[in-house]
Amino acid sequence: MRGEIVVPVSPFASSYRVLESAVPISPTSKIWMSGEFVDWDDARIHVLNPTLHYGWGVFEGIRAYETADGPAVFRLTDHIARLYRSAKIYVMDPPFTQEKVVAATKETIAVNEIGSCYIRPLVYLGYGEMGLNPLPSPVEVMIAVWPWGAYLGEEAEANGVRAMISSWKRNDPNITPPAAKASGQYLNSSLAKVAAVKAGYDEAILTSPNGHIADGTGENVFIVSGRKVITPLLSDGPLGGITRASIMRIAADQGYEVLEQHIVRTDLYLADEAFFTGTAAEIVPIVSVDDRQIGTGKPGPVTRELLEIFHRATRGEVERYRSWNELVAS
Numbered sequence: 361m362r363g364e365i366v367v368p369v370s371p372f373a374s375s376y377r378v379l380e381s382a383v384p385i386s387p388t389s390k391i392w393m394s395g396e397f398v399d400w401d402d403a404r405i406h407v408l409n410p411t412l413h414y415g416w417g418v419f420e421g422i423r424a425y426e427t428a429d430g431p432a433v434f435r436l437t438d439h440i441a442r443l444y445r446s447a448k449i450y451v452m453d454p455p456f457t458q459e460k461v462v463a464a465t466k467e468t469i470a471v472n473e474i475g476s477c478y479i480r481p482l483v484y485l486g487y488g489e490m491g492l493n494p495l496p497s498p499v500e501v502m503i504a505v506w507p508w509g510a511y512l513g514e515e516a517e518a519n520g521v522r523a524m525i526s527s528w529k530r531n532d533p534n535i536t537p538p539a540a541k542a543s544g545q546y547l548n549s550s551l552a553k554v555a556a557v558k559a560g561y562d563e564a565i566l567t568s569p570n571g572h573i574a575d576g577t578g579e580n581v582f583i584v585s586g587r588k589v590i591t592p593l594l595s596d597g598p599l600g601g602i603t604r605a606s607i608m609r610i611a612a613d614q615g616y617e618v619l620e621q622h623i624v625r626t627d628l629y630l631a632d633e634a635f636f637t638g639t640a641a642e643i644v645p646i647v648s649v650d651d652r653q654i655g656t657g658k659p660g661p662v663t664r665e666l667l668e669i670f671h672r673a674t675r676g677e678v679e680r681y682r683s684w685n686e687l688v689a690s
């Protein structure tokens with residue numbers, strides 16, 4: 361089967377499991393391409409598109425959820441603001457305002473008659489120029505939506521995942537800046553992901569060039585130590601996750617001491633609990649790192665508490681976080 365990969369069940373095991381493509385795309389009807397709706401199968405670009413060759417593009421990953429008032433996009437305005445910050449870093453000036461892209465995202469969800477979904481906007485270079493100077497190329501924007509299931513597997517939330525520290529280092533601000541969510545930067549994440557999956561782990565955690573924990577391949581990392589909920593400083597190279605910010609707020613509101621600080625790999629080994637946060641992954645407990653069991657080796661109570669509040673917040677069920685639910689029909 362395409363994408364099939366066989367991995368050991370654990371580094372010490374003699375049995376193997378087959379990983380299928382974990383997160384396939386289910387097509388919807390229309391994709392928004394620079395101002396027009398195009399049929400899903402016709403949303404094409406030329407093979408000499410420069411973004412395909414050099415990775416000069418910036419994107420977002422956003423989710424919409426069903427709420428009592430209809431589908432709502434979780435923190436859509438914040439995601440589109442990050443998209444434009446990423447575009448600024450990569451000197452791309454999208455030919456649409458942020459407000460227009462926010463509205464177009466809602467329209468794309470409505471046109472596709474979909475409730476809960478994953479949303480993928482991409483700012484990329486148009487066809488016509490080739491070479492390493494992106495500046496002469498036109499800037500295009502596309503938005504697609506589709507139903508996307510559990511990013512780290514159906515059982516990840518209930519049972520937790522096994523992570524390893526990657527030998528691949530996270531991007532550095534003076535190499536390819538982690539403050540931008542740029543297409544080409546994901547070579548770094550995918551190298552780490554492939555190494556982790558082939559070694560039989562669910563996910564990789566990358567460190568900064570000087571050894572501080574940064575983030576997972578597509579998720580931020582948190583540890584829990586007593587009443588402290590701790591996540592790496594942005595200067596250590598994680599993406600400034602919107603789920604990260606949401607969990608920091610929820611944890612503070614629940615009375616935890618929330619800290620951004622340097623974390624090293626042994627802090628993970630010795631934590632009471634650890635978890636990943638991200639739009640695609642949502643909240644996923646980490647039950648071991650480098651085969652050191654974390655805490656009891658099961659998803660912990662603080663992780664569960666925060667995860668449950670987060671889920672209710674995404675569905676518009678928590679009054680104090682209602683401003684995070686941006687209704688599609690508004």
Ligand code: PPE
Binds near residue numbers: 422580600603
């Ligand atoms: N770190 C990285 C490297 C990252 O890619 C993401 C999001 C996060 C942290 C969490 O950020 P946020 O989603 O704002 O909480 N990764 C997106 C892309 C995943 C993909 O496979 O593509 C996502 O979760 O949508």
